[in-house]
Amino acid sequence: MNAKIRKLIVQIDETRIEMGQAVTPPTRRAVAIAVIHNPYAGRYAENLDELVTIGEELGGLLGEKCVQALGIEGGQAQSYGKAAIVGEAGELEHAAAILHPKLGAPLRKVLDKGAALVPSAKKRGTLGTAIDVPLGHKDAAYVRSHFDAVEARVADAPRADEIVVAVAVTDSGRPLARIGGLQASEIKGEDGLR
Template identity: 70%
Template sequence: MSLKIRKTAVWVEETHLEMGREISPPTRKAVAVAVIENPFAGSYAEDLTPLMDMGAELGGLLGERCVQALGITPEQAESYGKSAMVGENGELEHAAAILHPKLGAPLRKAVEKGAALVPSSKKMGGPGQDLDVPLGHKDAAYVRSHFDGVEVRMSDAPRANEILVAVAVTDSGRPLPRVGGLTHEEAEGKDGLR
């Protein structure tokens, strides 16, 4: 089965001011989404390998689009996340198949390295429903300043037989972080934790 994309979109969110304080440079988050046909909508399938293979394609495609939208080089990416929403004729396991076995490696290549697990979420939903994409530091999970998220929504997706897949990449952490912990500059990225 081949990947059938109905539409894609990319957003960049920039925060310039927070609590009356200037954020310079602004914190930036990019989200790239693809609305794809769910080949298993309406039926049970034991083997979800085709969705896993689609996840691999989408990890690279959406990760690269985020990096391009931010106008950065891959090594300048600081955090990432992934999420999927399955339309009503699908099942939650379809989102898991897209996100987990194969999407991560091409996303890591798009952002260079990526030693930490890619935060993820999955849900069932319909057109216009919000989808949260969790974010975490790409190389060191203990960098608290990068625990974050971004919300996306498409007015016409996912339809009943579709899956909306989102990847987010940032070039910074939250604006005005002050909860302590390991900093981005201190992160070594050797074990995915520190």
Template identity: 70%
Template sequence: MAEIRKLVVTVEETHSEMGQSVHPPTRKAVAIAVIANPFAGAFQSDLSELIEIGAELGALLGRRCVEALGIAPDVAESYGKAAMVGENGELEHAAAILHPKLGAPLRTEVGGGAALVPSAKKMGGSGQTLDVPLGHKDAAYVRSHFDAIEVRLADAPRANEILVAVAVTDSGRPLPRVGGLTVDQVEGKDGLR
């Protein structure tokens, strides 16, 4: 079970871009957990504790994003995940949280998701930024949803902590114009189209 020091949830809404109205506004929610790193300062071959923490955080942070957007889970359109490990940890600690088990509970919280959950891992310290990549939850080829949201906490991650972030949107970028598969063309069967 994660030893959580802090939870932060924010929603970003874009109402206008280059003088053009964005209606409805595009919205991104990001939920962050700052947790103790149980393996800080020592090499550990078995990372299963962090893998289980990933499953716990996928559900918790995904749910917090959907609640912050005030939408039904199946209305979510894109998602992403990222983790920053403090200096006494290692990059593999972020991988253990993000990859084996975080995705399935996140998909449950957003009403499905055939596409891979975009991810990023980083070593860092308090106040450093972390970009959470975003992609359409059912079809990787939906270019309008290639995006990211930046997170930064002034006091995290500390040396023995990991900052874990999950982002969910109810839309793509504002005023997308680069072509590709559109949301209404998504089949959602293979994760690509």
């Protein structure tokens, strides 16, 4: 593996009651986080291929960690998202190199599909910086019940020469979703939108 991983964290967020109403089955969101060394920290590089390769590695690894934490088969996943926080000696483009060119394909492979774009967020930060990992239905971007986010935060990261990379996967939409729009049961799966 090209990524120098200092730390892996996996968290589950399970909602059982919302506004006094039972959520049955509970909605569950998993987020898997890798704290990695940034090979380009402190210097400008025209070519960021090393981070692109690291993103590809992390897409599969973090996706697997989420599915395992949820205790489901990959095909049972409903939503996904990705995010990165670059330490002070890095630049925002370092996060883009990890998240955009190649992270999605191995994540989709773990989940047995994923026609919709993987929602993403990126920022620069320091120790304990939090980021909201945006979520959307993996097969149809217009499913409103799955517009959501889950927070990712590591108390001792990112250090100046690190990047925090997070992938989130859910087995459901928001608790008690009721604002209409395309329902998950109505997905045609033709274009990643509907």
